Amino acid sequence: MRIDIISAVPDLISSFLEHSIVQRARSKGIMDIQLHDLHDYSTRKFRQIDDAPYGGGSGMVLGIEPIDRCITALKSERSYDEVIFMSPDGQPLTQSVCHRLTLKQNLIILCGHYKGVDERVRTGLCTMEISIGDYVLSGGELPAAVLTDAITRLQPGVLSDVQSALSDSFQDGLLSPPVYTRPAVYRDWAVPEVLRSGHETQIDAWRHEQALMRTKLRRPDLLADQGDV
Ligand code: SAH
Numbered sequence: 001m002r003i004d005i006i007s008a009v010p011d012l013i014s015s016f017l018e019h020s021i022v023q024r025a026r027s028k029g030i031m032d033i034q035l036h037d038l039h040d041y042s043t044r045k046f047r048q049i050d051d052a053p054y055g056g057g058s059g060m061v062l063g064i065e066p067i068d069r070c071i072t073a074l075k076s077e078r079s080y081d082e083v084i085f086m087s088p089d090g091q092p093l094t095q096s097v098c099h100r101l102t103l104k105q106n107l108i109i110l111c112g113h114y115k116g117v118d119e120r121v122r123t124g125l126c127t128m129e130i131s132i133g134d135y136v137l138s139g140g141e142l143p144a145a146v147l148t149d150a151i152t153r154l155q156p157g158v159l160s161d162v163q164s165a166l167s168d169s170f171q172d173g174l175l176s177p178p179v180y181t182r183p184a185v186y187r188d189w190a191v192p193e194v195l196r197s198g199h200e201t202q203i204d205a206w207r208h209e210q211a212l213m214r215t216k217l218r219r220p221d222l223l224a225d226q227g228d229v
Contacts, residue, residue: 001104001155002032002078005144008049008062008068008110010035012141022149023159033148041066041073049112059115067110067121072124074108081107083126085117086140089127093147097130097168101147102154109147111139111140169206173226177210 005013017023017033025031039047050060071083081104091097101107110117111128122129132143152158157198159165169176180191192204215222 001030001102002034002035002079002106002110003148003151003152004034004074004107005109005111006036006067007139007141007144007146009111009139009141010037012139013145016145016149021086021158022152025152025155028157030155030157031152036070036074037160038062041069043069051111053115055148057115061115062113062121064118064120064125067117068125070225071108071110071125072176076104080106080108082128083110084128084130084147085110085112085122085126086132086143087112087122087129087133088114088131088136090131091174093130093150095150098147098150098154101151107151109140109144111144113139157172168224173215173222174211175214177207177214 007013013035017035022031022033026033038049042049049066050062053059053061069120074080080102082109086109110121130143130147132146137143153165156162165171167176180195184191184196192206194202197203
């Protein structure tokens with residue numbers, strides 16, 4: 001799968017691509033992730049990519065020209081399934097959105113900056129808008145990294161243990177059960193006996209029960225979505 005990320009500050013994303021699971025996916029050739037500096041597509045003095053908003057008001061707005069030039073250059077090389085704009089007013093990012101996007105071949109992710117982007121970028125060039133939560137960040141770089149990570153870890157062959165991804169929160173509509181590692185007792189906090197029993201069926205049952213309890217307590221909305229409560 002290929003993801004092209006377009007940004008005014010690509011350095012904010014580059015180190016994220018060089019570590020951990022995303023790096024592993026790239027070195028295995030499962031993910032091809034390319035960064036594009038919007039400034040490289042400016043034809044203006046000092047590689048300017050933004051301007052003051054029409055009608056006045058505070059903040060600068062990313063202009064349509066460099067963005068269109070960059071997207072057009074990419075599209076001339078391959079076809080894209082989606083051109084995604086990261087935006088606080090986009091559709092909320094959920095695990096099921098990630099699953100849908102994991103099945104795609106080529107994605108473009110556009111990061112906004114400053115006050116945002118010219119509206120014509122959104123209506124004319126983008127096919128999807130995604131928010132990572134109800135708060136406002138300074139740029140779309142961290143949101144793009146979040147989306148890229150969430151998609152990457154779902155690609156077959158990225159996680160060494162497929163079961164690990166399947167047992168994560170939201171995967172089956174439940175939150176993940178608690179996990180423990182050595183030592184068995186720390187201060188007077190002991191690891192639940194059942195996990196040390198070696199009884200696989202009992203362990204599975206305990207984990208499912210814990211996942212259910214945790215979901216009921218913390219995110220009853222997830223159970224309601226399934227019509228369980
Ligand atoms: N004026 C805009 C916010 C601009 S923030 C508004 O009120 O909606 C600058 C950029 O950061 C946005 O264009 C977007 O790309 C990114 N961004 C900020 N918060 C985000 C969020 N919660 N999810 C996704 N992208 C976000």
